Amino acid sequence: MEFGFHAVLMEKLHDMTLNAQFIGGSEVTTLEARLQEVLHVRHAVTCANGTDALQLALRAAGVREGDVVLVPNVTFWATFEAVVNVGAKPVTVDANLADGGVCFEAFEQAIREAKPKVALIAHLYGWGSARLLDLRELCRKHGVILIEDGAQAFGVRYQGEAIYKGAHISTTSFYPAKVLGAAGDGGAVFTDDAELADKVRRLGNHGRTAHYGYGDVGWNSRLDSLQAAFLNLSLDYIDARIASRREAVAYYQKALPATGIQLMSAPAGYEENGYCNVCLVPESEVKAGLETRLKAEGIGFGNIYPSVMSSQPGAAAYLKGHFGGQVGEQLCASVLNLPLFPYMTEAELQRVVDVVGTMLGGENAR
Numbered sequence: 079m080e081f082g083f084h085a086v087l088m089e090k091l092h093d094m095t096l097n098a099q100f101i102g103g104s105e106v107t108t109l110e111a112r113l114q115e116v117l118h119v120r121h122a123v124t125c126a127n128g129t130d131a132l133q134l135a136l137r138a139a140g141v142r143e144g145d146v147v148l149v150p151n152v153t154f155w156a157t158f159e160a161v162v163n164v165g166a167k168p169v170t171v172d173a174n175l176a177d178g179g180v181c182f183e184a185f186e187q188a189i190r191e192a193k194p195k196v197a198l199i200a201h202l203y204g205w206g207s208a209r210l211l212d213l214r215e216l217c218r219k220h221g222v223i224l225i226e227d228g229a230q231a232f233g234v235r236y237q238g239e240a241i242y243k244g245a246h247i248s249t250t251s252f253y254p255a256k257v258l259g260a261a262g263d264g265g266a267v268f269t270d271d272a273e274l275a276d277k278v279r280r281l282g283n284h285g286r287t288a289h290y291g292y293g294d295v296g297w298n299s300r301l302d303s304l305q306a307a308f309l310n311l312s313l314d315y316i317d318a319r320i321a322s323r324r325e326a327v328a329y330y331q332k333a334l335p336a337t338g339i340q341l342m343s344a345p346a347g348y349e350e351n352g353y354c355n356v357c358l359v360p361e362s363e364v365k366a367g368l369e370t371r372l373k374a375e376g377i378g379f380g381n382i383y384p385s386v387m388s389s390q391p392g393a394a395a396y397l398k399g400h401f402g403g404q405v406g407e408q409l410c411a412s413v414l415n416l417p418l419f420p421y422m423t424e425a426e427l428q429r430v431v432d433v434v435g436t437m438l439g440g441e442n443a444r
């Protein structure tokens with residue numbers, strides 16, 4: 079399927095080993111240049127992982143001990159954790175059931191009343207918020223820096239462009255299960271602002287201004303050259319991988335409705351990247367039954383995410399407030415992710431559809 083990947087990777091590893099080129103170097107600079115080009119961002123700064131990318135973005139945005147930062151209540155724990163790790167106070171914002179992003183009205187109220195220094199949103203599932211441009215504009219109007227957690231969003235297009243384009247600061251993760259995944263951990267921060275990009279780069283390299291000169295207290299968050307080499311190679315195949323993910327999305331969109339299951343999909347203006355499938359099964363017994371059957375059939379499934387940030391035991395000591403209601407809880411209780419991965423075959427997709435159909439007794443039940 080991806081002929082040549084392994085051979086080229088081995089060749090790269092051989093050269094890097096001979097040259098003892100393990101940190102920085104041409105693979106990292108090439109990767110950053112390619113990311114800038116494909117995502118239409120002026121600066122791409124790679125780092126050790128997607129969690130660090132968020133922490134670097136928060137620190138570069140000037141977040142200090144005690145500042146308020148808005149966080150979506152439905153996201154991966156790292157979004158919340160990053161805020162706490164830089165000493166800020168997280169205030170959660172409820173979700174919107176239609177797209178899984180933040181509730182715009184709750185977000186607006188939080189901007190006015192909680193007076194955050196920075197707001198975080200997360201582009202989950204393979205698309206972004208229907209009101210992305212409104213969220214960006216609102217933050218601009220109020221002088222709040224908006225950080226967009228795009229860990230799941232590589233390949234997502236909004237109004238024909240990469241979703242990262244036009245963001246004040248956005249981040250991604252190269253965790254292996256992501257759409258553009260490394261052979262280990264990795265991440266990046268994207269921005270059009272040269273000053274922010276410099277600050278991110280400095281913080282992620284011990285605050286260095288010279289080899290033994292330190293302008294900031296940062297930490298070591300460099301992406302290693304081996305990961306960069308793997309990612310550069312993966313970029314050669316990424317269009318084909320995303321196209322195959324989108325074919326799987328289209329198959330599900332055509333076949334799943336007849337099973338009776340509710341399928342979530344990208345809002346208008348988006349072309350999703352096929353990161354994951356999202357079904358909503360609000361009745362808990364039905365959902366449990368379906369999960370038991372999928373397990374018995376050897377079909378993997380997920381629940382991205384089973385609970386909101388504000389109800390995590392680890393959040394209690396840090397949470398400084400919540401805006402909106404409990405739509406996030408409703409979303410988390412209903413989400414069921416059916417298998418979706420690159421180069422999934424039609425037979426694999428149809429098998430999932432058949433099992434769901436049999437369980438739910440939709441019109442295609444066999």
Ligand SMILES: Cc1ncc(COP(=O)(O)O)c(C=O)c1O
Nearest residue numbers: 127128129154156200229251253
């Ligand atoms: C929305 C979101 N934010 C942040 C992260 C953290 O990325 P990493 O695992 O690379 O630290 C992830 C990855 O799992 C994610 O999905």
